[in-house]
Amino acid sequence: MPLEIPEVVIDRLPTYYRLLTNLQARGVAVVSSQELGEALNVTPAQIRKDLSYFGRFGKQGRGYSVQRLTDELRTILGLDQRWRMVLIGVGRLGTAIASYRGFEPQGFDIVGVYDVNPEAVGTELGGELVVRNVADLARDLADDPVDIGIVAVPAGEAQAVVDVLVAAGIGAILSYAPTAAQVPAGVEVRQIDPVLSLQGMTYHLRRRDA
Amino acid sequence: MPLEIPEVVIDRLPTYYRLLTNLQARGVAVVSSQELGEALNVTPAQIRKDLSYFGRFGKQGRGYSVQRLTDELRTILGLDQRWRMVLIGVGRLGTAIASYRGFEPQGFDIVGVYDVNPEAVGTELGGELVVRNVADLARDLADDPVDIGIVAVPAGEAQAVVDVLVAAGIGAILSYAPTAAQVPAGVEVRQIDPVLSLQGMTYHLRRRDA
Numbered sequence: 271m272p273l274e275i276p277e278v279v280i281d282r283l284p285t286y287y288r289l290l291t292n293l294q295a296r297g298v299a300v301v302s303s304q305e306l307g308e309a310l311n312v313t314p315a316q317i318r319k320d321l322s323y324f325g326r327f328g329k330q331g332r333g334y335s336v337q338r339l340t341d342e343l344r345t346i347l348g349l350d351q352r353w354r355m356v357l358i359g360v361g362r363l364g365t366a367i368a369s370y371r372g373f374e375p376q377g378f379d380i381v382g383v384y385d386v387n388p389e390a391v392g393t394e395l396g397g398e399l400v401v402r403n404v405a406d407l408a409r410d411l412a413d414d415p416v417d418i419g420i421v422a423v424p425a426g427e428a429q430a431v432v433d434v435l436v437a438a439g440i441g442a443i444l445s446y447a448p449t450a451a452q453v454p455a456g457v458e459v460r461q462i463d464p465v466l467s468l469q470g471m472t473y474h475l476r477r478r479d480a
Numbered sequence: 481m482p483l484e485i486p487e488v489v490i491d492r493l494p495t496y497y498r499l500l501t502n503l504q505a506r507g508v509a510v511v512s513s514q515e516l517g518e519a520l521n522v523t524p525a526q527i528r529k530d531l532s533y534f535g536r537f538g539k540q541g542r543g544y545s546v547q548r549l550t551d552e553l554r555t556i557l558g559l560d561q562r563w564r565m566v567l568i569g570v571g572r573l574g575t576a577i578a579s580y581r582g583f584e585p586q587g588f589d590i591v592g593v594y595d596v597n598p599e600a601v602g603t604e605l606g607g608e609l610v611v612r613n614v615a616d617l618a619r620d621l622a623d624d625p626v627d628i629g630i631v632a633v634p635a636g637e638a639q640a641v642v643d644v645l646v647a648a649g650i651g652a653i654l655s656y657a658p659t660a661a662q663v664p665a666g667v668e669v670r671q672i673d674p675v676l677s678l679q680g681m682t683y684h685l686r687r688r689d690a
Contacts, residue, residue, distance in 0.1 A: 278488055280680055280683050280684075281680045283679075283680070283683065284675070284676040284679035284680055285660060285676060287679065288658075288659075288660070288676070289660060308662070309660060309662065310660050311660070311662060311663060311669070346683065347679050347680075347682055347683050347686075348682035348683060348685060348686035349679060349682065353678070353682060353685070362576060362579070363576065366572060366573065366576045367674070369572070370674070372658055372674070372675055373674070373675065373678075376675050376678075376679070378675070378678055417682075417685060418678065418681065418685075420674075441681075441684070441685050441688050442678075442681035442682070442684065442685050444674060444677055444678060444681070448498075448582055449498075450495060450498070450499060450519060450520050450521070452518070452519065452521060453521060456688065458680075458681040458684045458685070459521070460677035460678070460680060460681060462672060462674055462677060464577070464580070464582070464583070464630075464654060464672055465494070465582055465583065465586050465588070466494040466495060466498070467654055467670035467672060468563070468583075468586075468588055468628065468652075468654060468670070469493070469494035469497065469557050469559060469586070470490055470491045470493070470494055470557075470668075470670060471628065471651075471652035471654070471668040471670055472557055472558035472559065472563060472627075472652070473490050473493070473556065473557050473558055474490075474651070474652065474668045475558060475563070475627060475628075475651050475652050475668070476557075476558035478651050478666065
């Protein structure tokens with residue numbers, strides 16, 4: 271495997287992985303770049319190029335082994351282990367995140383939830399996790415490190431929370447705050463922001479209507 | 481303006497636009513590619529290259545006019561108008577989306593909400609919108625077209641909803657369903673999926689730990 275895979279390719283791999291696990295669950299043994307491309311709205315050439323970074327999975331004209339490609343992607347993406355996460359912010363959005371059932375089956379566990387609001391601290395969330403005071407976050411992370419931080423606080427409070435997570439050595443942050451968090455090199459941030467997604471599409475709508 | 485701007489650049493423009501509007505609100509008149517890069521965790525060279533697609537905004541050594549760049553990006557991204565959206569699915573996630581206050585200030589209006597559940601249909605959401613039956617979606621869109629569809633239904637129901645939206649001529653779909661929707665060329669889809677975002681980061685965490 272080459273050391274440097276382009277970031278745009280890495281960002282597409284989870285989508286490939288999801289499709290492949292679905293194919294596997296349906297008993298599909300072999301899939302072509304054509305079929306993968308049709309299912310994902312990309313060209314077969316793009317599929318072949320992306321997967322070529324990981325060696326010769328496909329035999330010319332015979333397609334990819336679903337099992338082998340799934341296993342390889344699982345390892346490459348680090349999905350053969352469980353990942354521990356803390357969630358900061360339990361407002362309406364944070365509460366929805368805490369109760370989302372899609373994390374656990376994919377190996378992602380929320381093991382701690384935090385808020386700044388004294389009325390929220392000490393309450394139970396989803397019947398399992400007790401909301402802790404965000405003032406204790408740094409100490410808690412020092413005692414019991416986690417892998418990933420989920421930030422669901424208002425924009426004005428996000429950077430302070432990110433700073434605590436970074437200082438605690440956390441290398442991956444999923445931010446729902448509508449602001450670009452600043453982190454040092456080596457820390458990954460992904461922003462979940464529907465407005466940014468919409469604004470990328472209106473560019474195309476404008477051109478389409480013109 | 482060149483006809484073909486790379487998709488990865490387009491996807492970064494909304495982030496630039498948000499930062500610039502923040503700078504403008506704070507009264508900043510001129511900003512350098514260095515400052516933009518630091519705020520967004522990208523290199524100044526990347527900033528200059530991305531913005532070069534839109535002509536010579538920056539004067540060598542003097543930085544960009546915040547006002548001029550903001551105005552240009554607003555026009556390029558189609559944010560100088562309002563966009564009408566329908567939301568399909570008013571479960572826990574859809575309800576959170578419908579009550580999200582971040583859309584309207586950015587020019588995005590949810591003008592219709594739909595669900596398949598007979599108990600949800602006819603109820604009021606957020607005190608303004610009455611949930612309609614998804615069976616009426618195609619007819620409603622024919623009578624009163626909208627620009628964007630937001631899909632917040634379970635994975636197994638997503639494609640059917642997407643098909644109705646596409647048949648109605650909608651050119652942009654924001655999907656919260658954890659599945660890759662298939663659409664014809666010319667229809668934009670953006671997927672909001674925290675698990676895919678997490679899986680792109682664990683690739684880096686694995687390499688960092690190694």
